[in-house]
Amino acid sequence: MQTRRDFLQKLGASAAGLPLLPYLSEQAGAAPYDGPVLRVAIMGLGGYGTRVAEAMQACKMAKLVGVVSGTPAKIEAWKTKYGIPDKNCYSYENFDKIKDNPDIDAVYVITPNGLHREHVIRTAKAGKHAICEKPMAVNAKEGQEMVDACKKAGVKLLVGYRMHFEPHTVEIIRMRKAGEFGKIQFFQGLSGFKIGDPTQWRLNKKLAGGGSMMDIGVYSINGSRYMVGEDPIWVTAQETKTDPVKFKEGVDETITFQLGFPSGVTASCLSTYAFNYLDRFYLVGEKGFAELNPSTGYGPIRGRTHKGELNQPVVTHQTLQMDSMAGIILQGKEAPVPVDGEEGVKDLKIIDAIYEAARSGKKVEIRL
Template sequence: MSTRRNFLQKMGLGALALQLASVKTFATDVPVDDIPYEGQTLRVAIMGLGGYGTRVAQSMQNCSRAKLVGVISGTPSKVTKWQADFGIPEKNCYNYDNFDAVKNNPDINAIYVCTPNAQHHGQVIRIAKAGKHAICEKPMAVSAKEAREMIDACDKAKVKLLIGYRMHFEPHTLEVIRMRKAGEFGQIRFFQGLCGFKTGDPKQWRLNKALSGGGSMMDIGIYALNGARYMVGEEPIWVTAQETKTDTVKFKDGIDETIQFQLGFPSGAVASCLSTYNVNNLDRFFLDGDKGFAEMLPSTNYGPINGRTHKGPINQPYTTHQTVQMDEFAAIIFDGKQPVIPVDGHEGLRDMKIIEAIYQACKTGKKVTLLA
């Protein structure tokens, strides 16, 4: 497997066409799916036409409130292919040098950044200056300072900044959170998040610190970190961490291979998490309280997500994560909808601050206190 996304793709791509694009509800006798949407449409240009950008594009074909209308890429051949595959008009195609001109293109009102981590900062700031809403893959930046600057730029331009936390809309995940809020697990005591895979091509951008900003922690590890926060329902107040590296040729300085990290929460709950580029089949969340538990296995891949609690299986519909995410983003931007778990720039900034503390704890061997 060459990348995390290829790993996850093997687990979930086959289900992409089979998963439910939406859930039927019956406020009237007519299913919501069959009622044509007549409101504002989120008209999106995707920046970065790699594997994940392609997955988002494919998933958006089933959106009701979001539409793929443009592309931004440094590879002309990819632009040509996307024009053919998705019917993108020439006037909505840009490269990394000229995409500031999108400011004068009314066809596009949002840009989804799917480029390497280190490029997010500058690209989102340019998007904000162009007056377009910015959607950015996670991690949103390679430092908390950069994340803060991205938030400030979007605030100044009065545009939205949303981070691609697709799991925040996933039905099994939301059911566990509902149960936790309802007190069905009692006092939360412990969370475990295991996220990892064996990374492949040593020349890929994820193993280049100048592009990735780090190793497994900046990639697959953010799922365990973010999951600990939304599953426990609190913000951690301290972190400890340990790094293990078995291959110093493949995982050079600044590229972490495996990190174990622990989080402490105000209530006394603790989390134990693992992020790795050297172990396959790690995709499990476990939440434990004094009245019950929840386990999700797999917990964060492209699906289908499965889970169980002390009450039995979690019976929620399977969805195409990116389809739901993009429709939800439209509702946030146009309707002011407040998601159960935030997906704004401040949510991304919180993760960045904790990731920096994890790296500090690895370096010093000491417990690091997290500031509010």
């Protein structure tokens, strides 16, 4: 079996011997952090939940203090490994009681896409801040309902856009904003891997909301926006399916899509579950270019521009993400690129439009 997380983990395997730089300001010589800490419960103790939990051990501003799972054996294992008290452990059935627990500030929802809406809304009603893995929901309507619920409850909703904090990515965004590439002209985003086990939830329409587009393709969608610095206004798309048994109705195998932006920039992107070695962003401007390859793997990200190789710090993405999100929630800080629920809804509107374009064969207008 191979999932996106297995694939991205292999891309980052060579980072194992590199120094951990979880909090850049401290590594730069700032005094050790001595301020409020975001106390987090993780909902969904699968592969990625485990990765986040491990990364959080190095956080300065965020701490893993609770778990939510439907598997008692996992709860017991996490209690022992991470020192989580019984009172901070919940099942999906009794989760709503978390509202009476003052020792948990936020819940990180890392369950299948089709469950995000329910779990985030329950989190909001319990009065806890919500961090939700991407894609935030299975369509824009559900995503907006999540945003509205969190606003009504007076809690924050953040989306797990770890790349919005990754140093190589942030440096290219800085260069683009500074005009170092000149007028942007073109973007290419390639995101894909060959998926394994046909029984996994990512190939279940109800749980995943689709196929590769709802898993790996969202990286190229979101990446096109932060690399170009604009939001798209139209899309065309084409779907290819070579294995209709594995990729049933509503579960996309491969989609190529083209985005148009207000300035005239175009983007050519690909999302696939059919083949490997696709993790590359390429940006072209009148004065230069930028490339990230790998562009979204767990690390190390590698980049170069017309000025040479990028040598930004190598970080554990989830450690930096969680510390940064703690700063957003507790101190009102801003992310280099937004990570709020509205950002998540924009990506979902684009995904909805991509599916419509692939189905109809027509150019579809995007209104964000």
